[in-house]
Structure formats: structure tokens, C-alpha cells
Amino acid sequence: EAGVTQFPSHSVIEKGQTVTLRCDPISGHDNLYWYRRVMGKEIKFLLHFVKESKQDESGMPNNRFLAERTGGTYSTLKVQPAELEDSGVYFCASSQDLFDLGGAWNTEAFFGQGTRLTVV
């Protein structure tokens, strides 16, 4: 079974340009998350999709960032226009919540390898 895949693995763009990152979650996973790690700082939540709907987008830095999840399958994260502080590694993760018989959620999220974005 294929894991979470992200494209591209690396991207170097100039300030002011537009970049679109793509994430293909594990097939059948309703939940899709975007995270970002800026160098030297902690991994930060950006947003959470449940199928095609945005469940929580409280971590999106500003309106230069636009995330979509067409048909509840793959997701894109567009940065337009990119700024220097947008540089970092962008991770995507997916999960399929299962409420087990023990009364607990099995919510393991599987991460992609990340996209390293460098804005120069």
C-alpha cells in the first residue's frame, strides 16, 4: 500500500513567486493535515481536512496560503506570493479515525516525506 506522497520534494523559488505543493494521502483516509517546520522551530499545525471540508484552519499563517482538497482526495497548498519567511519543510499527513471497541480513537497519522521550500 502506498504511503502519503508529497510533490515536489524540494522547491526553490524567488520571493513574490507562486508555489503549489501537492499531497496524496493514503487511499481511504478521510483526514488530511498540513504541517510546517521552519528551521530551528517546532513543527506547526496549519490545517485539517475531513474529506473535502476544512475542519480546522486555525494554523494558516495568512491569506497568502490557500489549501484545497478537491473531491476529498489529494490536497494542494498554494503560497502566493511567497515570502522569505515561508521557507521551511511542509509536511502532509493523513489518518482514518477508527473508534475501537475499547472506546478509544485509533487516530494514527501517517506523514509524507515533506516538501522543502526555499524562498530566495
Place this chain on the structure above:
Amino acid sequence: DQQVKQNSPSLSVQEGRISILNCDYTNSMFDYFLWYKKYPAEGPTFLISISSIKDKNEDGRFTVFLNKSAKHLSLHIVPSQPGDSAVYFCAASVGFLAGNNRKLIWGLGTSLAVNP
């Protein structure tokens, strides 16, 4: 202000010995804690988790302990193996178990080196 703190950037242990990775948090509303492991150029991989209603969870060589009064959790790896060398992240969430919230708050990570 960081809500999840991993104060040791790195840790080095001998193969076969115990590795103890620590994590402190400030938000008393956190009800679910997770440990992730990350190798270079890869995404984080889920390792083990614990809910706030428990104080210990064990999975093979990995055990997580939670001390709510001290707002502290630790990950024990026994015995440590060279393949355990990676960066370990502590993460926490509010409302995770109720299904209300999947937002994880992460620590900075601790780089573990297990020497043969």
C-alpha cells in the same frame, strides 16, 4: 510561548542501555500525548501515545509515562538499539480523544544517538 518543551536537544546512549527522553508541557487542557520518531529526509513516524486518563502505556521496547501533576511525560526505550537513532518529537492535543480536535502541538525534538 512553547506549550510543549523538550529541553534536551540531544542524547547519547550505549546500545543495550535505557534511553529516556523527556517532555514538559504547560497547557493543563492537553488530554492526549504522542511520540513521533523522525529519520533525516523522512516525515515523522508515529511511535506511541498516551491519554491523560492513564499514567503509563507500553508497546514492546517503548514505554511512555505521564505525570499530570508535574505536567511531564517521558519515553523510555529499553534496550536501546542503533536503529533507534533518530529525532524524537513529543506532541500534544486538546480534545483529541473526543474527536473534536486533531491539532497537534509539537516540541522541538530530541536527537537520540545510540552508539554500538
